[in-house]
Amino acid sequence: MSQAVGVKVDRLDAIRSHLYANGFSTIQALADAIGASLATVRRDLQILEQEGAIDRVHGGARIAEGSSVEVAFQEREKRHLSAKRAIATAAYDLLHPRTAIFLDAGTTVLQLARLVRINPMPLRIFTNGLTVAQEFLNIPNLEVVLLGGQLRSENASLVGPQAEAMLETLWFDQLFLGASAISSDGAIYSVDSAEASLNRRMLARSANRFVLADSSKFGTTATYKVAPLDTAKVITDSGLSRHWRDELVNFGVDATIADLRAKE
Template sequence: MKKMFASERRKIILGKLTDQHRVTIKELSEEIKVSEATLRTDLSKMEEEGLLKRTHGGAILSEKQDSDTSFTTRELKNRYEKAAISKKAAELLSNGQCIMLDSSSTTLELARTIKEMPIRLTVVTSGINTALELNENPNITVILLGGIIKKGSFSLEGSLGINILNQINIDLMFTSANGFTFESGLTDFSVYEVELKKAMVSASNKVVALLDHTKINKNSIASFASINQIDTIITDFDMTGSYTKKLEEQNVKIIMISTDEHVN
C-alpha cells in the first residue's frame, strides 16, 4: 500500500469528524492503516491548530470548527464586513458577463447586491439560496449546478454538477473560504464540497476571493484553490508589508476595504 502523507491523513480525520463529530484512534488506525502512535501525533498537531479537541482514545470536532460548519451561524458572522466586500466585488461586473458564485454566505451577500443592479448577467452557482435570490431579477439567467444537498446547509456538493461546467465559459468566479493562507491557498471544511469547488475554480477564467478578516491566516480541512489560481482578493484585513509583497509576486491583485468604506 502506498505511504500516506501526514496532510492526507489529517484530511481524512477532519472529513470523518465533520461527518460524525467524533473519532477514535483505534478506528482511524484500522481505516488509514497507520500506527496509533502516529495518529496520536497527528491529533496533537491538529489540536494545536484548533481543528479538533483530543479526548480519551480519540478526538471530537472543536467547538469553533463545529459552529463554523453551520450556514446560519456563518451567515450572521461579520455580515457588515461581508456586505462591504460584496459591494466592492460588484464593481468588477459588467453587462453580459457569465459569472460563478459558490455557496458561501459571503457570495450570498454579493447575490443580494447584484439582484438590485440594472445589469444583464448569467450566473452559475452551487448555492440554493443564491439561485433563489437572483432568480427574482428578470435580467439574470441563473444556472444551478446539480449535486447532493449538504446537510444543515443550502449548498450542493459532489461531482454531479461538474459536467455542465465544460459547456459554459465563465468570466469570473467569486468565492469565499473557511480559511486562507499563502501556503495552502483557499481552504474549506467539507471535503465533499471542496471537490466541486475545485472544478468550479478550474472552469473559470478568473477567480476573485472574498475574504473578511477572520479568514486570513486560518487553515481548514482541504484546499480548493492554490495561490497561483487566485487573481484577486477583496478583504477588510489590513494586508501590508511582506504579506502583500508575496501575493503581488504571485500576480494576485489585492483590494482592501477601508474603515471609511465600511461606514458608507
C-alpha cells in the same frame, strides 16, 4: 408563534451564537451575555443538549462535538458582515452586463448576490448555492441556472459528481469564490472534500477568477486544499494585517482591499 415562544427561540439562537463565537462558556457568562437568569439559561441548555446542539460540561456548555467543524450557514452569514458587504461592493463593480458568471455558495458571495438583486443588470448567473439562487427569484434581466448534485446542508450547497459533470459543459467569464480558510502556505482551503473538489472545477472553467475572503480567513486553515491562492485575484477588506498584505505580494497575488469605513 406566540410572543413567549418567539422570545424563547431568540434566546436559544443567542446561546448558540455565543457558544459558536466564544467556545466553552460558563452558565454565568451565558446569562450575562443574553440577559437571562441562571435558571433560565440552565433550562435552555437542557433543550439545546436534547437537540444535540451543545454539550453540557461542568459549570457551563460548548458546541457539541461535530457541530463545531463548520458553523451553520445562518450563523456564519452574520459574522464580519461589514467586511463582507465592503468586499461584495468591490466585487459588484467588476461585473459586466451580458456576461456569464459563477457565484459559489459562500456567505460573502451571498452579499454580492444581494447587491445584484438590488441593482440588477443583464447577466447569466450560475451557482451551486441554494440561498444564492433564492436571491434572484422574480428579478428581471437575469438568467439563473442552479447546478444539480448532492445537497450539502451545512452550506446550503449542491456538490458531488453530478455538479462537477455539469461544470465540464460550461465556461464562465467570471467566478466569485468564497474560502473557508487561507493558510500560511498561500493556498485556499475548505472544510469539506466535495466542496473543495467542486471549487477546483469552478476555477478550471472560468476565465477571470476572484476569491472573496474577509480578513479573518487569512492565517487560518481547514482540512481540504482547493488551490494555490495565486490561481485567482483576491478581494478582501481593510482589516487585513500588514503581514498578510506583504504575503500577498510575496505570493504574487493581485489583491483588492475594500475599505471597511465605506460600510460603517
